[in-house]
Amino acid sequence: MNVLDKHLQPHGAALQLRQKRLEMLSSNIANAATPGFKAQDIDFASAYKSAVSGVGALQTTNPLHVGHAGGGAAEARYRTPLTTSLDGNTVELHVEQMQFAENAMRYEASLNFLSDRINGLRKALKGE
């Protein structure tokens, strides 16, 4: 990993995970009325830890090997509902909306941090 990658990776990885979580939460919201649907989510803390540490990544010792970037902890887990519903659907709209709003806010935060780092690099390159 080169210096630039190392400089930008923490926020880049966070953005990727936030995007994935955004898709999952929107799946839950779209399926709010589907009987038997089980809401899913990822554990962001552990997923992020494995994404930045590279745990779960496949080592390649030969250019012909197939590599994998890891991120196995970003696997979807089923949500435990606070109250159960008759049709077996575990989507609780208030929970999903709250998580969705929080996720969008944190996505934007990561985006701002990333933007600041890029601007910092630019300034250094220009030497102003």
Place this chain on the structure above:
Amino acid sequence: MKPLTVFDIAGRGMAVQKSRLNAVASNIANAGSLAGNKDDAFRALRPVFETVYPSFQQNGGVSTVDVVDVQRSSIEPERRHMPGHPLADADGFVYASNVDINEEMVDMMEASRQYQNNIEVIATAKNLILKTLSVGK
């Protein structure tokens, strides 16, 4: 199937809620209709939703929704004694549709709220994507 984006997911979500609203509208429109026999009486329409996964990652946590079937409500139509009615059978009975107007109103409100939720999801995702496009500027 290609990987699902937020727009696919919420877009399908809106489409199914729309079809639910359509079913409610047709049920309410026919709530007062009468028929001359049991089989011709109007029975409420009920769309059936099912989760749709992109085929290659069944458990990736990402899925959308689709209407797989529209069924008729199985509640028996109400039999009313109206001998003067032009549709009345030999015994003077007509059969009213089995639509419960209260149930339909609740269904309508739920469908409309969930439609709005999906719009909100799309608006937020669009906003975030536009901000991401202008990163570092």
